[in-house]
Amino acid sequence: MRYSAAERQAGTLRAAGNLDRGTQKAAQKPNGESMGKTIKVCVRTRPTAQFAAGHIAIDADRNAITIDKGHEASPDGVCNNAQSRFDFRFHHVLHNASQDTVYETLARDVVQDVVDGINGTIMTYGQTGSGKTFTMLGDMNNYVHRGVAPRALAHVFADVAARIETQYTVVCTYMEIYNERIFDLLKALGDEDARNDYQIVEEKGGRGVFVRGLTEVEVASEAEALNLLYSGQLARTTAQHKLNRNSNRSHSIFTVTLRQQSRSGVSEKVVTSKLNLVDLAGSERLKKTMEGADGTAYDVDATMKKESMYINQSLTYLEQCVVGLSKRAPQHVAYRQTKLTGVLKDSLGGNCATLLFACMWAESAHLEETVSTLRLAQRMMRVQNTAEKVQTTDPARLARKQERLIRDLRQELLMHDALADRSGVKYDPYTPEEQAIIAAQCRRYADADEARAADLLEFDSVRQMREMCAQFKKLLRDAEAKAVRARTAMTSAGGVPTGLFAGDEPPPIGAPCAAGASLVRVRPARRSFLQRPPPRSARPRRSRGRARFHAGAESPSVDAFSAELAGSPLSKMGDGDIVNDRSRAFEHYKRQAGRATHEKLQRAKRARSDAKSQIRDAAARADAAKRDIADVDERLEETRRRRREKIRAAGRDDDDVVDDEEFVLMRAGRDAKRDYRDAHGAWLAARRDHAAAALDVDATKAQLVDDFQQFFAQLQRRAGLAEEAGPGDKLDDQEAFDKLEMERVAAQDPDALAFFRAQKTRRATATQNRSHLRQLHRNKRT
């Protein structure tokens, strides 16, 4: 029996008709609007041959339990008015139910919610020996009787594997609270540095409540997670007493945290959810645990008494919290009174869907404990939680997304510039040479008179304008520094300088240029060669470049990779480092399967850098040619002026005759102009090459990375399969036996393989680390 999605959403239950009125009200407002979920409570009975039929009546159909303790006559004949009959109703009552029923009826929904991104807690509560650990862990040697925790792990990994569009990271922690101290159950055995001063931290809107410093293990499979669960259980503190030969002396919490995000990389959103599997220590009465029915005295020493005191104390505080939370009027809940309630803050009244199994030992000897268990369970039904998804942002993914966006926008800009005839616009940082050219333009602007200055300033882009301002600022700073130096020199010499900028120093900005101060005077041009648009034929044809790279013709398919991988040294390495270390794998990939693309990328990078130096060379040549043109123009002007004066002095009027000097200068001017045109053409061509090479680099880089991602995923899949298949070496007798057993299990129930592997590992760990485990338990108890 499972809840429908609508029921889960509203926090109402199928058995709502059976709930007491207070609980129904908590689940829904009068207008039907959801107020959050109440904790779901299920009573589970431990099967017994001595069922207290005279005192306990269970109506599983109505989820009702009635307990009648009967009136004990007091020895002195005084009337006993204490309440003796109790009627309880719960969301579910599972009487003599199988482990499978327990999981499928109730626990499955909570685990499913966790996989969908909502926090969940499954908790077992009850007196000692009532079946809490059996419900949570089950029989660790029997697959059919495995408990909620191993089933939940199988469920999580089956679902995670099925959702190929989502990338999941699964991390486990395991802790126990023993004598009001927190112990890390995943700490390596023999680790002498085992601390127990862990802090409970609350991160609102993020991880919620967690214990800082616990070992967090990322797991990739059900078997790995089961190994952690079972090996952690070995480290948990247990003792033998009358009511339970293997009684847990601590509260334990196994937490599975799931981080999920879209595999396509479209979204940077990360949903984090956690599943807390809480096995509480059992409430107990020392008197009952000390002596067996046959009079056997159990070894209940001072240590056990202390443990019992801590267990009962923390359960009393838990009850106080639950009482506070179940009241209608909100009141302060003292979560911090004990470690247990501090750690469970999220699960009790926080952001979590919580399910409680109240375990009951229905024998007449335990009537008192049963009543108090059921009382707390009923109060739990009034505790409200708000279970909602916690979504955060992955900063690395966000940065990658923004980088991609900037790249795309730059491409758009380039295309836009080409269409708008603005191909001289630069988006890369200016090179020193280009900065020198802009500085010279500023200088000319500062030197020019008002009428010409306006023609000298034309901007193609905001960046160019900024660079010009920066250059102006530099000029101004230089001029100010020189002015200060000049003033200092004047003061120390006691004289007056002939001018503020006397000597070789250039005049300050805005000062009129002395005649002949500059050897080369560049004729004002409407646009510098940096600014002038290239001819239409010279514009870069970007779309063709893009089409070529996106056609994927050169991209090797995954099948081709498979073939390559089979023969690649990578496949033979069997080295976990390569499979797990992405950057090392990438280095190998570039030398092996992705060699062709990697070499192509190197070639594209070289072409881009060659084009860049060609741009620089052509710009320098064009600049030199421009200076020559200006120089020749000036000298030509001077020659003509002298010739005209001579003619005037001679009283002649043949000023259309060109003399030898003038003729030579005119030819030099023509050559300089041709050089300039050549250099300008080369500059344009080099810029086109550079833009194409830059596109080539980007596309090849993207191709290399995409191909590697597929390659790496395949590598990891293969490694997973290889692990499944086992080593190909010759097997010894034990290994051969294990293999046969695994084959038998796989044939019967393939889902059971992970359980059997973990069971084997637990046995081996228990045998090999017996002395370490003994020491660990001794240390905790002292």
Ligand SMILES: Nc1ncnc2c1ncn2[C@@H]1O[C@H](COP(=O)(O)OP(=O)(O)OP(=O)(O)O)[C@@H](O)[C@H]1O
């Ligand atoms: N539903 C059940 N079916 C079969 N056996 C059960 C069931 N519940 C409990 N048992 C058995 O009862 C014994 C005590 O159970 P368990 O250790 O789970 O109790 P507990 O509540 O965890 O006790 P403690 O608080 O002392 O740790 C175990 O041997 C267990 O196998």
